[in-house]
Amino acid sequence: MDTKKLIKDAKARFSHNSAKAYLKEKYSSKLVIAEQGGLWKADAQTIGFLNSFSDETLVVIDTFDNPVKVDRKQLLNSLTETYTNIMTEWNSEWKGLERKR
Amino acid sequence: MERIRKKKIKSRGVLLFAFNSSKYNYAQMAVYTARRIEAFLGLPTTLVTDVESLKTISPDLKSFDKIIEVTPDTSNIREQQTWFNKGRFQAYEHSPYKETLVLDVDYLVNSDILLKTFDLSDTFCCHKNTHMLMHPDAAQEKMSAYSYDTLWATVIMFKKSKRAKQIFETLEMVQENYDHYANIHSFVGGIYRNDYGLTIALKIVNGHTDVPSDYIPWSLVHVGKNTSVYPDQTDLQIPCDGNLFDYNTEFTIMFDHWKKSKVRKEYMTIKDMDFHVMNKELFVGIMNG
Numbered sequence: 001m002d003t004k005k006l007i008k009d010a011k012a013r014f015s016h017n018s019a020k021a022y023l024k025e026k027y028s029s030k031l032v033i034a035e036q037g038g039l040w041k042a043d044a045q046t047i048g049f050l051n052s053f054s055d056e057t058l059v060v061i062d063t064f065d066n067p068v069k070v071d072r073k074q075l076l077n078s079l080t081e082t083y084t085n086i087m088t089e090w091n092s093e094w095k096g097l098e099r100k101r
Numbered sequence: 102m103e104r105i106r107k108k109k110i111k112s113r114g115v116l117l118f119a120f121n122s123s124k125y126n127y128a129q130m131a132v133y134t135a136r137r138i139e140a141f142l143g144l145p146t147t148l149v150t151d152v153e154s155l156k157t158i159s160p161d162l163k164s165f166d167k168i169i170e171v172t173p174d175t176s177n178i179r180e181q182q183t184w185f186n187k188g189r190f191q192a193y194e195h196s197p198y199k200e201t202l203v204l205d206v207d208y209l210v211n212s213d214i215l216l217k218t219f220d221l222s223d224t225f226c227c228h229k230n231t232h233m234l235m236h237p238d239a240a241q242e243k244m245s246a247y248s249y250d251t252l253w254a255t256v257i258m259f260k261k262s263k264r265a266k267q268i269f270e271t272l273e274m275v276q277e278n279y280d281h282y283a284n285i286h287s288f289v290g291g292i293y294r295n296d297y298g299l300t301i302a303l304k305i306v307n308g309h310t311d312v313p314s315d316y317i318p319w320s321l322v323h324v325g326k327n328t329s330v331y332p333d334q335t336d337l338q339i340p341c342d343g344n345l346f347d348y349n350t351e352f353t354i355m356f357d358h359w360k361k362s363k364v365r366k367e368y369m370t371i372k373d374m375d376f377h378v379m380n381k382e383l384f385v386g387i388m389n390g
Contacts, residue, residue, distance in 0.1 A: 003331050003353040003370075012355060012366035019369040021237030022322075026374045029319030034220030039318065064313040097370070 014100040023097070027090040035078050036070045038062030042082035050076040113219065114145045114166060114198035119206050120173045120185030121154040125381045127185075128154040130206040132161040133388045137210040139164070140348055144202070149188075149195050169195050189254060189295045190273035193266055196259075203257040205377065207384045211350045212373045214319075218258035222314045225265045227299060228253040228321035234376065235328050235356035235367065244297055248286040252303060253321050254295035255377050264306070271302040322376040327357040330383050333370070335390035352387075 006012075031042045039062050040046060050058070050072055058072045115138050119131035128150055135146035145166030151173050155162075162168065174187035192203045200219055204210075218226055229252055233239040242251040259265040275282055275298045282301050283290030303315060324330055333351040351372040358365045378384040 003333050006331060006355070007353065007368055010355065010366040010368075012368040015235065015356070015367040015369050018235045018237055018354075018356075018367070021232070022234060022369060022371055022374070025232045025320055025322060026371075029214055029217075032217065032318050034217070039221060039314075041318075063318055093372075100370075 014097075016097070019097045019100075020094075023090060023094055027086055030086045030089075031082060032063065033078060033082055036068065036075060038066060038068035038070065039064055040075065040079060042079040042086065044083075047076065047079050047083060050079065112198065113200045113202075114147060114196070115142070115202045115204055116147050116149065116192055116196050116198075117204060117206050118149045118186075118189060118192075119154060120151050121157060122185065123182055125385070126154075126157055127206055128158045129161075130381075130384060130388065132158050132164050134204065134206050134208065134210065135164045136346060137348055138204075140346060141210045141213050142202075142216055143213075145198075147195070147197055149191070151185075167197055171195075186295055187276060187293055189298070190269045190276060192257070193259065193261075193269035196261075200260045201258070203254075203259070205255045207378045207381060208255055209376050209378060209384070209387065211348075211375050214375060215256065215258075218256070218317055219260075221258070221317060223260060224262045225257070225259045225268050225303075226315050226317050227257045227303070228255065229316040230320040232320035232322050233325045234322060234354050234371070235369070236325055239325070244300060245287040248288065249300055249304060251296050252300040252316075254299040255321055256317065257299070258317075268302055268306050271305050272298055275301045275305070322374060324354070324376055324378050324380065324383065327359070329355045330376075330378065330387060331355065332387055332390055349390075 033040055033042060038060070041063055049060070053072060055072055057069055059067050059069050060075075062068050115135070117131045117134060119127040121127050131148055131150070135148070138144055138146050146164070147167040147169060148165045149169045149171055152170055155168065155170065171188070171191070173185045175185065176187065189203070192201065202215055202218065229250065230241060231253065243249065244251055259268070276293060279293050279298065280290040286301065288297065307315070331353045332349045333353060334349040336349050337347040338345070351370065353368055353370050356367045358367050378387065
């Protein structure tokens with residue numbers, strides 16, 4: 001299907017609000033990872049929290065509200081890597097959609 | 102020495118239920134979904150269906166790992182047509198896998214995100230929250246004003262376990278006493294909905310509390326009312342093997358925004374994201390490119 005022609009013929013307007021919400025849904029799900037017996041979201045809060053300690057092991061509340069004893073550095077590395085990769089993808093797709101009218 | 106042949110139990114797979122109605126060929130939808138499952142999740146699919154539906158997909162049986170023929174329950178009537186959606190509780194006994202994903206055939210697999218569900222729980226999980234494409238602020242559906250938020254049976258992951266078995270047995274009990282539960286929860290009975298059945302069953306098993314690990318921590322994406330989906334490219338069959346496809350994962354979503362009796366067309370594009378198509382005609386349109 002020639003969707004470009006379809007959009008032009010329908011005089012459709014790009015919905016930036018819906019696109020922004022779609023991107024948030026899509027990439028939020030990708031930020032979730034399971035590790036060391038817990039489920040984690042690779043977000044700024046969790047990464048910042050793990051970074052603020054120097055202990056080797058730490059008990060952290062996971063996404064399911066369970067207190068999980070973790071190897072702090074290992075979890076921090078995994079979350080940082082996930083965060084960096086996913087946020088880069090998110091930014092790149094968002095930039096592409098931003099240009100649409 | 103006597104050799105004991107161990108029965109090979111496949112660890113992971115997907116289970117689809119498909120019974121053709123007078124209006125739609127659900128078995129054909131299942132073929133398409135099974136191929137996408139193979140392409141994106143790399144998992145085998147077992148189809149639960151009836152003889153009549155099976156006849157309509159005889160050239161495509163290779164798309165399935167296993168086919169289970171059952172006699173469908175025809176007692177659910179919607180818009181003067183039989184809606185073959187009862188019997189989902191049989192997923193536990195029918196699944197040949199230790200870890201199973203049960204999907205609706207109109208769920209469009211576009212990524213490998215569902216593989217994550219196997220890491221979420223040792224027993225069972227399903228969607229609690231939904232996101233409506235082009236309606237980002239849409240409220241979560243409730244069974245009624247006096248009841249729970251609806252859980253969704255569109256995607257269910259379960260692992261063979263006592264607890265998962267209990268959930269499906271409770272689902273059977275709720276299905277058999279659906280009007281009673283409709284009365285208690287103040288929703289309109291008569292037409293059985295798996296989503297409602299699942300919501301009630303899971304709440305009963307959990308003693309009417311919430312167990313966070315029962316819920317997939319991202320939203321089920323729906324294509325709702327006044328919304329159309331157009332594939333940006335057609336699925337390409339790879340010439341070397343008739344069963345291999347290069348599937349399109351980019352779609353244009355078009356929405357009719359009604360305001361003061363006037364319609365304004367809005368659109369957006371999505372890629373690599375799974376979504377559930379409520380409108381079966383839309384799903385058939387996607388299937389046919």
